[in-house]
Amino acid sequence: MTNLSLTSENRAHILGVIFGVLLLILAVRLFVMQTLEHAKYAEKAEKNRIRIVPEIAFRGMIFDRNGEVIVENRPSYSISAIPKEIDDIETVARNLSEILAIPDSLLAQRIRAERFRRYKPIRIARSVSFETVCKIEENPSKYPGIIFQLEPARKYPAGGILSHAVGYTGEISEKELAADSIKGVSLGTDIGREGIEKYWDKQLRGRNGANYWEITAEGKILGSLEEMDDKPAIPGRDLIVALDYELQQYAASLFADTLTGACVALDPGTGEILAFVSVPTYDANLFTGVLMKDDWDQLLSDERKPLLNRVIKGEYPPGSTYKLLIAGAALEEGIINRHTRYAACRGGYKYGNRIFKCWDLGGHGSLGVVDAIIQSCDVYFYQMGQMVGYDKFAEYSRKCGFGSTTGIDIPGEMDGLVPDIQWYDRRYGKGKWPRSLIINLSIGQGEILATPLQLANFYAALGNGGKLYRPHFLKAVITDEDTTMGRVEIKGRLPFSKSTLAILKEAAVGVVYGEHGTARGSRIEGIKFGGKTGTAQNPHGKEHALFCAYAPAEDPVIAITVVVEQGGHGSEAAAPLASKVIRRYLEKLNMLPEPDTVETLFQAEAD
Incomplete structure (x- = not known):
């Protein structure tokens, strides 16, 4: 039998070879680490400390x-x-x-x-x-x-x-x-x-x-x-x-806890935003820490939509606040003059087989354009709107800043909607829609949509003589070295002549101070201001109440739009609120006369 066992000398030799190979591997590895991979491990060691x-x-x-x-x-x-x-x-x-x-x-x-x-x-x-x-x-x-x-x-x-x-x-x-x-x-x-x-x-x-x-x-x-x-x-x-924090607080306080809506006030001479209220609101401090799921779910599920910025994202039919624009278009196109009268208002207007009602079912009788605006006669505007037509309605609406964003310096602003013939053709099919739609458009109802900010900017332009400013918040950027002032920018002008603007402003003042003005209950003693009430149809419930104004009537320092969702008539829900905000701001600027002076002024007018 062959002896297969290894001698001590052979075992030692094999072990020596194995040990030598291991030393060689270790040496090679050390060489790689110390040379080729030195930077890598040096960085790792550095990061460890x-x-x-x-x-x-x-x-x-x-x-x-x-x-x-x-x-x-x-x-x-x-x-x-x-x-x-x-x-x-x-x-x-x-x-x-x-x-x-x-x-x-x-x-x-x-x-x-x-x-x-x-x-x-x-x-x-x-x-x-x-x-x-x-x-x-x-x-x-x-x-x-x-x-x-x-x-x-x-x-x-x-x-x-x-x-x-x-x-x-x-x-x-x-x-x-x-x-x-x-x-x-x-x-x-x-x-x-x-x-x-x-x-x-x-x-x-x-x-x-x-x-x-x-x-x-x-x-x-x-x-x-x-x-x-x-x-x-x-x-x-x-x-x-540009915000006036005290005015902001005051305006927000006027909305009861159950109300939903918006209030935005501008400086008509610059476009600066003085107050910007959207209710309900949310607490921004929730987002400064870890926003809990329950808080987020509650914000999303709230039916009143507190996250919705109604000033720039709320799109509403403007209602009768739009009548000044329609009247301005008719005056500029020579369709009417200040003395033009249509068929007397008897509480409704027949178009085809349908009766379009006036808000005052008792009727307003025969009126010119100024009194039609002051009393907000729907029947007058039904007839005038047909003469203006779809093309001029859309043209003047866009020139007055509707149907596109104002350019405010916060994100998310909506365009609103100015429907024209092409829009109706796309929606209903070419020529497959009733021509009576212009009747609703002529009183700011139907498919026309505007944001509160667009309306405020339009009324600011009415008050300042026709300049459409870009609404903005920024007044200045401050550093340790200097202060950079914000830019005041005129985006355009209203498409109305001085004579047309004078008629529209006369009517706006009459809305508040005329004997039959729809906002006569919201007057401010000692000054006069212009405005227009509006009541917008709401397919989901009670009508929305609107009021737009600028004050004072001459050289205005504030323009305002108030929307109270499901508030009913603008004269009842929105106008009193706007009047209070205007009064508060004018008081801050010391622009309201003392009570004795007011009494003297009114006595002089009576005499």
């Missing part, structure tokens, strides 16, 4: 026209996770969920989603309480890799008084970062989401900085890293906006 902590820039503050702060920053604690320092994500997420009231699955998902940013803090909660911060500080072993920071958060006026105007901010998403549509930002940066915050985000945002800390392998902070300079954050710029 460096923690990059973002320094959040303060967003610019927002002031009203009188210098009152309306949006500011408050100190807020945020909670962040450093993925590299977390070995068991599920356990840490579970522990955090107990104190943050955020589902652990969402927390784990957020941390995992950022594994490529393993060495940088990832914000997972904001606006947390000091009590929560203390729990994390007292139990570091329970929350490894979790840090907290003191950073600025937005503070908005309580009660949502300005939410639809100023909007709110929110953290930029990965999708937005990937799209690279917003320059100079990183994950964790807050950007404007709605309103002034969004439109003027670039000016307000500033630029985040970074602090470099030296840490141990266990994550213990040793101090600032001496060989790297911190990058200080650059704060955003402050804004001055």
Whole structure:
């Protein structure tokens, strides 16, 4: 039998070969690590001792026209996770969920989603309480890799008084970062989401900085890293906006808790927005922290739609507030003059086999255009509207700023709708629609739609002599070095001559101060102002009430539109509210005479 066992010498030789091969492999690996992969491992070792902590820039503050702060920053604690320092994500997420009231699955998902940013803090909660911060500080072993920071958060006026105007901010998403549509930002940066915050985000945002800390392998902070300079954050710029916060509060207070609608006031001489109310509203402070699902669901399910910005997104039939535009078109086209009379109003108008009613079933009798506007006679406008026709209706509507956005400096503005023959052909088929539709259009009913802002801008132009300004919030941008004033821009002019404007303004004043004016119950003693009531059809319930005005009648300083949804007649629900806002603003400007002077003026008129 052959002896197959190895001798001691052979075994030693084999072991020596194996050991030599292992040494060779180790040497090669060390060579690769120390030369070819040196940069990679040096970077890894460096990152193991460096923690990059973002320094959040303060967003610019927002002031009203009188210098009152309306949006500011408050100190807020945020909670962040450093993925590299977390070995068991599920356990840490579970522990955090107990104190943050955020589902652990969402927390784990957020941390995992950022594994490529393993060495940088990832914000997972904001606006947390000091009590929560203390729990994390007292139990570091329970929350490894979790840090907290003191950073600025937005503070908005309580009660949502300005939410639809100023909007709110929110953290930029990965999708937005990937799209690279917003320059100079990183994950964790807050950007404007709605309103002034969004439109003027670039000016307000500033630029985040970074602090470099030296840490141990266990994550213990040793101090600032001496060989790297911190990058200080650059704060955003402050804004001055045209809003009058006190007037805004007053206007909002006039809407009872059960009312729904809008109120917008402009300076007719500049287009500056003085008040911007949409009710119901929402509390923008909800968005400065972690928006809870229950809060979001409640906002979405509310039948009164608090998230809807009715001033720029609410589209309503303008009702009789549109009659001044129709009358202006007829005057300019030579269809009527101030003395033109049509068939007397007997409470209705027969067109074909249908009777179109006047709002006053008793009838207004025979009227000229001024009295037809003052008394808001539908029958007069039914007849005049047919003479104007669809083409001129659409032409003058668009020239007066309807059917397109005004260009206000907040996002989301709606166009409204100016129907023309082509629109009806597309909707019903060429020529397959009744020609009686012009009768409804002539009194601002039917398919015509306008936003409260469009109406306010039209009446501002009536008051100022025909200039259509671009409505805007911004008055100035402030930096440490200088102040840049906002731009006043004239977008166009009303298509009316001076003589036509004079007739329309005479009628507007008569609506409020005439013996039979529909808004005579909303007069302000000591001055005269022009306006027009409106009652818009609503297929979902009671009619909407509208009132548009400018004041004073000569050299106006305020133009206003009020819409009260399902408020009924404009003279009853909208005009009194608008009158109160006008009075309040004129009082602020000391433009109302003293009671003794008022009595003397009225006595002189009587004499």
